[in-house]
Amino acid sequence: MMTEGRITTAKGRVAVMEGSQAIAQAVKACRPAVISAYPITPQTHIVETLAGMAARGELDADYVRADSEFSAASILAGASATGVRTYTASASQGLMLMTEVIYYLAGTRLPVVFTGANRQITAPIGLQPDHQDTMSLRDSGIIQLYVESVQEAYDTHIQAFRIAEDHDVLLPAMVCVDGFVLTHVFEPVEIFDQPAVDAFLPPYEPVHYLSPDRPMVFGSFTDETNTLEARYITQQAALRAAARVEDAARAYQTQFGHFHGGLVDAYRCDDAEIVLVAMGSVIGTLREAADRLRAGGISAGVLKVRCFRPFPAQQVREALGGARAVAVLDRSLSFGAAGVLATDVKAALYDSPEGRRPLVLGMLAGYGGREVTVDTARKIVDEARRALGAGRPPSCAASFVGLRRELLPEERT
C-alpha cells in the first residue's frame, strides 16, 4: 500500500510504495487496452494491483483472468494483432509456459510488454530470485531490460512500451525485475502525472492489424524460399532496437530527469583495473563494493548490462577494454557450459583489439538466490586479482560463489 505521506514534484509525486505497486502505477500510466495474467509468485502483487485499479475504474483496461500463463500470452497475441496496447506479468514456470507464444510475438512483430518477476526454475522448486527464467527466453526475439531499483522498474516500464511499439522495432519487450528483492521491497518512488506520461508515450499506432476494412493474414506458413528472410527481418528489428533503447532512456531523462543507463551503465570503469559485470538488483551492492574497494586502494568498477537483448556488444567492449580483469556475476547458467551473461561478455571481448581484451572470470553469484553482499564482491575481486597474478582465469568456466560444500553428496563420505 502506498503510504499517506507524499511529496509533490514538478511532474508527479514521491511516495513510498512496494515495487509491484510502482510497476502497476507505471503500467496504468501507459494505458494498456488489454491486460491478461495468471497468478504466480512473485508476480502476484503487480497483477492484483492492476485488477484493483480496473475494478475501481482507475484503469480503463480489459483485465482478463486467464486459465494459464500460456493462455494469458495467447490472449494478448490476439489482442495485439487486433491493434491495441497489451501487457502481462509472469515469472519462473509461467514464463516457461509463455515461451512458445513469445517466440510467435517476435516472429509476427507484436509489441506486447511483459514484466518478468525473476524467480528460479523448477527443479528444485523454490522462490529464489535468479535469472534462469528470463534468460531462457534469450533467443526468442524479445527485448530484455534488467533493472536495478524500484524507481528504475517504474521508469523502464514506461520506456519499454515506447521501445517495443516503435515502428522500427515492433517486438515484444520484457522488463526483468528481481523477484522479492524488487517486487516486494518498499522504496520511495517518484511517479509521474498522466499528462506527463502521455507526452512521453503516445497512443499505440499499429502498422498491421486485423480489420474487415483491410483484410490481412497473420501467421502464414513459410518454407525454404522465405523462412530465412523472415528471420533476417526479425534480426534487423532486434538490432535496431538497440538505438531505441538508448533514445528512450535519454528522452526519459530529458523529460523526467531520471536516467539509469541506456544499453549499459558504466560505474567508475574508466580507470578500473577490475570490473564487475552484472544485471539487476545486485548492481547497487556492487557500486557500494567498488567505492569501498577504491577507498582501500583497489581500482574497481561496475558495468551494469541494462539491455541484455539486443546485446550491446560494442558498449561492453568499450566499457571493459581498459580493464585487466573482468568478473561476470551470473544469475543463470547454461548447464554443461557457463554462465549465460559471461558467455556473451566473452564473445563480445573476442573482437576487441590486442591489449584491450581482459581476463574474464565466470562467477555464479546470486544464482539460486544466494545473497551477494559487499563482502561477496570483495572476494570475487580478490579472485580476479589472483587470476591476474597467475596470468590466467580459473580453470572452471563457472565458479559457484558461496557454495556450501557440506551439502554436496561427494563431500559427505
Add this chain to the structure above:
Amino acid sequence: MNDTALETYGASPYTPGHRACPGCGASIAVRTILAATGPEVVVVTATGCLETFTSPYPYTPWGVPWLHVLFENAGAVASGVELALKRRGLGGRTKVVAIGGDGGTFDIGLGSLSGMFERGHDVTYICYDNEAYMNTGVQRSSATPVGASTTTTPPGARAWGEDRPKKDMPAIALAHGIPYVATASVAYPRDLARKVVQALAIAGPKYLEVHCPCPIGWGFDPAQTIALARLAVRSGLVPLFEARPGQPPTARKIGRPCPVTEYLQAQKRFRHLFERADGAEHIAAIQAIADANVARYGL
C-alpha cells in the same frame, strides 16, 4: 446471411487457390461457414491442416482478416481478438470465429478453449472434426472413433485399432453453460450454414462441431466425401443436433438408420474389422454406439 448461403458460394470470402487435398471435408466446411458469416468477421485458426493448406506465404484464400498463432491456443487468441475489437468500437459488428481441428480442439487446445467458454467471450468456436491428426500423417486423437486404424493405433495381434470411445466434446462444451452447442456435417450444408448463422446471432461463447471426412486419413475415393459424410449421419454415428443449457437437444431426424457396416465398409481405416476373427464383436459395439445415439437424441 440467410438461407441463401448456398446460392452465394461464389461470394464466399473463402476463395479457391488453397492447397487442400482433393475431397477435403474441412475445406468444404470452411467454404460453407464463410459463406454464412460473410465478410464482417475475423477468423482465428489453430495450427493444423486448415492453417497449413490456406497459408503458404505469400498466398491466401482468406478474404477476411485471418490470424494463426499456435496449435493449442485458438480459444485464447480469439478471446483477445474479441476484446480488442470491442476496444476499437467494433464489438458486436465484427464477429469472431475460431476454427480448429479435432486435435487442436479435443486435445491440445482444450484448456484454452475451456477458458474462452467460462469467461464468456463472444466467439463462435468451430471444430472441423476429421477424427485424427491428419496434418502430421493420421495419428490418433481423442476424437478418433472406436475401431479406427490410424498410424498410432494400427491393428495387430494385440490391437484392433482405436479402443477408446470418442471424447464427447459437445457435452464438455455444454457443461460450461454456454448458450449454444451444435453439431453439423459437410453433407448437410444448409443445416451447417443455418447453425453458423444461429451461433453468430447469439451473444457469448458458442461451440459448433462439423464432421469432415478426410479421404487420405480414412481411406476412400475423394469423390465420395459428401456421400460418406451422409452415411455417417444416416447410420446414427454422427447425430446432428443443437443444444442449449437446460433444454433437451433438438436433433435432425434421420428416418430409418442404415446399418453402421454400410459406413464402415466404405473406409480403409475400418477394413481390418471385416477381416479379423474378433471383428464382428467390435462392429457390433460400434452398432451399439449408433443405436444409443438414436435413442439419446431421438434421431
